[in-house]
Amino acid sequence: MEEKEKDQTNVGAEGREENSKRGSGASLLEAVREEAKRALAAVRDSRALYEVRMKYLGRAGKVTALLKGLREIPAEERPSFGKRINDLREALEGEIDALEESVRRRELEERLAQEKTDVTMPGKRRKQGTLHPVTRVRNQLIDIFVGMGFEVYEGPEIENEYYNFTALNTPADHPARDMQDTFYLTDEFLLRTQTSAGQIRLMEKKKPPIKMLSPGRVFRSDDDATHSPMFHQMEGLVVDREVSLCDLQGMLDEFARTMFSGTSKTRLRPSYFPFTEPSVEVDVSCAACGGKGCSLCKGTGWIEVLGAGMVNRRVLENCGIDPDEYSGFAFGMGIERIAMLKYGVNNIKLLTENDVRFLSQFRD
Numbered sequence: 001m002e003e004k005e006k007d008q009t010n011v012g013a014e015g016r017e018e019n020s021k022r023g024s025g026a027s028l029l030e031a032v033r034e035e036a037k038r039a040l041a042a043v044r045d046s047r048a049l050y051e052v053r054m055k056y057l058g059r060a061g062k063v064t065a066l067l068k069g070l071r072e073i074p075a076e077e078r079p080s081f082g083k084r085i086n087d088l089r090e091a092l093e094g095e096i097d098a099l100e101e102s103v104r105r106r107e108l109e110e111r112l113a114q115e116k117t118d119v120t121m122p123g124k125r126r127k128q129g130t131l132h133p134v135t136r137v138r139n140q141l142i143d144i145f146v147g148m149g150f151e152v153y154e155g156p157e158i159e160n161e162y163y164n165f166t167a168l169n170t171p172a173d174h175p176a177r178d179m180q181d182t183f184y185l186t187d188e189f190l191l192r193t194q195t196s197a198g199q200i201r202l203m204e205k206k207k208p209p210i211k212m213l214s215p216g217r218v219f220r221s222d223d224d225a226t227h228s229p230m231f232h233q234m235e236g237l238v239v240d241r242e243v244s245l246c247d248l249q250g251m252l253d254e255f256a257r258t259m260f261s262g263t264s265k266t267r268l269r270p271s272y273f274p275f276t277e278p279s280v281e282v283d284v285s286c287a288a289c290g291g292k293g294c295s296l297c298k299g300t301g302w303i304e305v306l307g308a309g310m311v312n313r314r315v316l317e318n319c320g321i322d323p324d325e326y327s328g329f330a331f332g333m334g335i336e337r338i339a340m341l342k343y344g345v346n347n348i349k350l351l352t353e354n355d356v357r358f359l360s361q362f363r364d
Helices: 001-042 044-059 062-072 073-113 133-146 175-179 196-205 245-259 314-316 335-343
Strands: 158-160 189-191 210-219 230-240 266-273 278-287 304-310 328-332
Touching: 001 062, 044 062, 044 073, 062 073, 073 133, 133 210, 133 230, 133 245, 133 335, 189 328, 196 210, 196 230, 196 314, 196 328, 230 245, 230 335, 245 266, 245 278, 245 304, 245 328, 266 304, 278 328, 304 314, 304 335, 328 335
Parallel strands: none
Antiparallel strands: 158 189, 210 230, 230 328, 266 278, 278 304, 304 328
16 A cells, blocks of 8 residues: 555656646746847847847757757657747747848948938049159150150169269369269269269260260259259260260250240350360250349349260270260250259259149149
């Protein structure tokens, strides 16, 4: 009798435990359903919706955990409970998919509203760059002289004393060395003080007739309103039979008319350079006043623009050219000076400060 009562007691306890599992499983299912419903109601963007999907339907999601917990449910209840879990999964998937479409549509509308173009607003123009005035003048000079048959040659900026001085009839004890404050790198090498060194290099390689133009940067220890430690120079050289100063002036007249004014004229004044003999300073009639005299030309009607002369016999000899058979002329000008005269710039530093307000004035 006692054994029978004990067995009935055990059966009752097991039944209550199974009922408890079924009850806790059902309550957990309802809790997950309600929690998911609140989470979906709070969704405002795609990111939040993705997080809800992973929280409930992902590999580690709560609905997936319910399926894994079926083994705790009595065997006879598992099919029905499993069906309820699958129904919950399908319901959540449907609600999330429907909400996803709605959220994407709303986000697209918001983005389009933000990116909407107001056609009444002024347009935003991209600022257009322009060439530096020194570059513009350099290009113009090259065009002018190439049109006269010159070829362009650019030598090295680091030169030795021979090409920069000695071959140009300026030996170590020559007083002309004092006219140029030079940047020396070593006892032999220096930053070139003139592009004339390129003329020597070309004459060594090429025999007359020669018609060359040598533009480039040069360096001198000089700094004021009209001088800069680094500036641009352009030198020209013509070597052939029976070349004279008349040929030089005729060429410079054409240069002046093209660069400054169709009525510009040039005049030659005696001067001195060690690599030319005779040497001249070249003036151009003032384009601002037509040669009548103004503040720009200081009342003279003329503006100095470059130096020139007939190539010294010694320079030709140093390059292996017979000065009795050939003659030539050379000229050199500062490109910044030409730019200052052409555009009315009164301080050379304006050309190196890179002030956009200044540079933007030079447009075609």
